[in-house]
Amino acid sequence: MRLAVLTSHPIQYNAPWFRELARSTDMTVYFAHKATPQQQAAAGFGTAFEWDVDILTGYAHEFLRNAALDPGTHHFLGCDTPGIGARLREGNFDALLVTGWNLKSYWQGILAAKRRGVPILVRGDSQLETPRAAVTLAVKSIAYPPLLRLFDAALYVGQRNLAYWRRYHYPVQRLFFSPHCVDNFYFASRATQHSRNTLRARLGIANLTPVALFAGKLLAFKRPQDLVSAAAQVRSQGADLNVVFAGSGEQEGQLRAQAQQLGVPAHFIGFQNQSEMPAAYAASDVLVLPSSGEETWGLVANEALACARPIIVTEACGCAPDLAGDGTTGRVVPVKSPNALSAALQHILGAPPAHETIATKIALYSPEAAAAGVKDAALAVLRKDAPQS
Known part of the structure; x- marks a missing residue:
């Protein structure tokens, strides 16, 4: 199985399960952005820094060209990677995993995969308890059920995230546990x-x-x-x-x-x-x-x-x-x-x-468990085991 992963930028918490998944999957991770030390500080860390552990080895990866006028992960247009379509085509991938849908880059990948008939998996940590305006919740209640069904399978990281998917009537047969974890x-x-x-x-x-x-x-x-x-x-x-x-x-x-x-x-x-x-x-x-x-x-x-x-x-x-x-x-x-x-x-x-x-x-929240969930979801959609409606 050839799996493409599209994510915003290198995150220390993702590297362990990326490495574990790469042990049993022909996987390439595509990053939409490379944060500068100054951007790390602006994100709330309070100081400019680079991670002092290697979060890029152990799995194939590539930094896509970010064409955004104001590059960053803090706003929707901050990650603009028109090259993802060519990467999906050239790589002949069996499935695409995105780690959200809040950036332009993710939608570029989603639409490119849809055009090629490539199944799409998604993994995030949204929860219902996050403060939202009443009008936002009302719009989501209408828009999200059909929107989220664009994904062929969803990976939930915990109970609150599972409740989020259930709230928007996502088919339970297409939900797979891939827990939040660290090394x-x-x-x-x-x-x-x-x-x-x-x-x-x-x-x-x-x-x-x-x-x-x-x-x-x-x-x-x-x-x-x-x-x-x-x-x-x-x-x-x-x-x-x-x-x-x-x-x-x-x-x-x-x-x-x-x-x-x-x-x-x-x-x-x-x-x-x-x-x-x-x-x-x-x-x-x-x-x-x-x-x-x-x-x-x-x-x-x-x-x-x-x-x-x-x-x-x-x-x-x-x-x-x-x-x-x-x-x-x-x-x-x-x-x-x-x-x-x-x-x-x-x-x-x-x-x-x-x-x-x-x-x-x-032990239940390990890189091995997170990677196993992704692999199970990918294999299920490739076998057409996950119902499509």
Whole structure:
């Protein structure tokens, strides 16, 4: 089977399942855009950077010429790749996988594949809880059911994403599970006791002091201030809880002032590239993701679980029902509720889940499982097993 993958730009989270899929599939990935370090900063990371791990080896790939006047992934016209049609023709591909439909490039690929009679798969993480205006929801309720049936099969990354497809009446027989994932082995093998001790020593945190970690961009929708408020409540109950912020962004100044006012020991270690993140998880005792509904998943939760750390996420996070909903690996709390977050912190710190329990959960969300879902979907549409209406 020859599979073409059309995606916006290199993303560190996609590389592991791209590599896994390439092990059993003749696959080529086409990138519509190559982000500059400055564009990474503008996307909310707060600093210009290049990923310090290789996210381009292990699978065939090509950067398409982006003809956009304002190149970028932040708007529909920012990825304009008229050459994708020729690539599909020259490659004689059996199927095309797109990772969304929010860019012009995706539609160029979709239309080119339709003209050639090439089946189209799609994989994304849209969820119904993402805030939308009432008029937008009304239009989608009418337009999306026929629009989404342009795809011959859809890959859903988790329960919320599945509910999204079901809401728009997409045929269940054409849905395949391809979970959101990270390179579990990479994180697990680097989240060592040594890395824990080293980072804690650098930050001046004693070995037995409990630490709650926030990992991600310090943006308003991620609500990092709720963790500071909850930590203050936990400390008022006698626990010497410290907070570590691994990330940078517009909220940093406000968070520093809040932590100082509430007497919460807060350590700001700035943006951490991929090779540095396992140590941040190792140094912590629990990851907290207090985001609002704009958090379509929250892959830092996968990273934390891969490092054998429990998680606390809000019910608005896309990953909540999958990674923490059953209570075995963490807790789910309401959005904007420092009181509930404080109670969850006290529970997790007092009775953390066993590492074996966490390992069992995160094994279900692996690059192998993600790649298997894509392969199953492609084979199904090629066999005409997926009903077309």
